[in-house]
Amino acid sequence: MPMSGPYGSSSPDRSAEQQLWARFLAGEEPAFDALMTTYYRPLFRYATRFSRDKEFIKDCIQDLFLYLWERRASLRADVMLKPYLMASLRRYMHRHLPGATPATELSDDKTQLFDFEFSVEEQFIDQETTFHRSRHMQQLLQTLPRRQKEVVYLKFFQEMEREQIAEVMDIAPQTVSNLLQLALKHLRQYWKIELLTLLVVHFNLF
């Protein structure tokens, strides 16, 4: 597959990332360009969990970068860039989502804004059984509690480390590990049950 597949945006290594951020803070326009280009797709993908309005997301990302650029003199140099940008975007979007009030800000537990939709892309599948299994995995993912789902998403679909996930979700690293363990346990446990029922269904049918 070409470089820009759905997962083609792995983050650059730490030191290059830090240099880029330092140059951004120093007010270099090429760094602005490179930074925004590098992180646009991961930020956009993350933002689609809060809104399905493409133009709104684009506006938010634009405003976020303009805001950072304007305040660059007062920003910290030693941040973990990707989680920092994602957390900032999340806060910004929550404040500006239609119907958001200062009270709903950040309290997404109540507002249920975090909306994942997993899908099964059939072009990768050439066997019926694989398709069924993928569908089962998808449905299992869908049944995960919201925070577990978010951890799974950040870990496996944004390829983030434990510390980075903690930063984005604003929780302790240990909590990340706990949530991840719970999620994987849930996925494995129900996977077996589902598999059994799948077999039973098959035997009944044939």
Add this chain to the structure above:
Amino acid sequence: MKRYLQYRIEDFVWDQAFRQWVLLPTRETDARWQQWLAEHPDKVALVAEARAMVQSLQLRELPLSDQEIRYAVQRTLGQARKQQAPFIPDADGPVRRLPFYQHSWFRMAASLILIAGLGLWAWTVQLPSRLSALMRPDFSYDQLTGTRQPMLTETVNRTGKVMPVKLTDGSLVILKAGSRISYVPGFRSREVFLSGEAFFEVTKNPARPFLIYANGLVTKVLGTSFLIRAYPKDPEVIVEVKTGRVAVFAQTDPQASRKMSDRELDGVVLTPNQKIVFERSEVRLSKSLVADPQVVAGPAQRFSFDDTPLPTVFATLERAYGVDIVYDEELLANCPLTAELADQPLFEKLDVICRVIEARYELIDGQIVINSRGCKP
């Protein structure tokens, strides 16, 4: 890699190293996994299935092309340049004795003068633009439709979803949520006023051109399909052509009325996969390609090249996408390309080709321009 011997399918699916090999393979990881599979042939089927599962399980994404990203970044950079505050030196160093300019009486007087000066400056600087705003005709939707006699028929899409609107001449308008169109009752003249975004499929009738007015931009068609984005608050109007040809020109164009009634397509003519951006404040039109050019109708293309000379490759792409590709024919005549480019969008196809011949491409005025120094001997 011992632990993988015990793995069941779900363990593979949620193993980070495995996922990385499937989704972002490197030469090293690929070699390692291929070797492991060679040593454990009984695991081949299991791994193949886990692979398919990892690949197929995705998050439902909104489509976003690289072109869209490039455009968004450029736009943001432009905004950032505009905002760039003038350089303000930091606060003064330690002060021993107050110089005259730091006494309060001086400061007060100075600020009064400054305020008066700023006021005068703002007044003089803004006056021309205010005057021109007064004199510039207003081509907004409300202005255009409000003054028409007899009253126009208006369709407003309040459904929150896209809404198809069938016009009496057989043309179809797919109206985006929150957008509106107006036209003469019964659609006796093929004229539509648009506020917002809509996709048009216009029935062919060369004798009666179809005109769309959108924020000062006139789009004229004889029969084709295309998209117009003209929200009241947007500083620009965008027209993207899917099939056929359309002409666009500003409503302020001195020859606008002739261009509208002609049976010819005057003005800037757009062909499939081209788009125009109309800057409302500057009445400027700039042509480019749409974000993700689609194959235009015609015989199915396979885009599989085997030692094919580049000019032939480019000719194939030009035909398939209806785009112009500009390159030095002499320089590239002897460069062969072997590649399978069936499934990528056009710009990714170009990326692959350019990587092979160590070239770059640019979009200039709706054309693709290849910059190359020829292929290696």
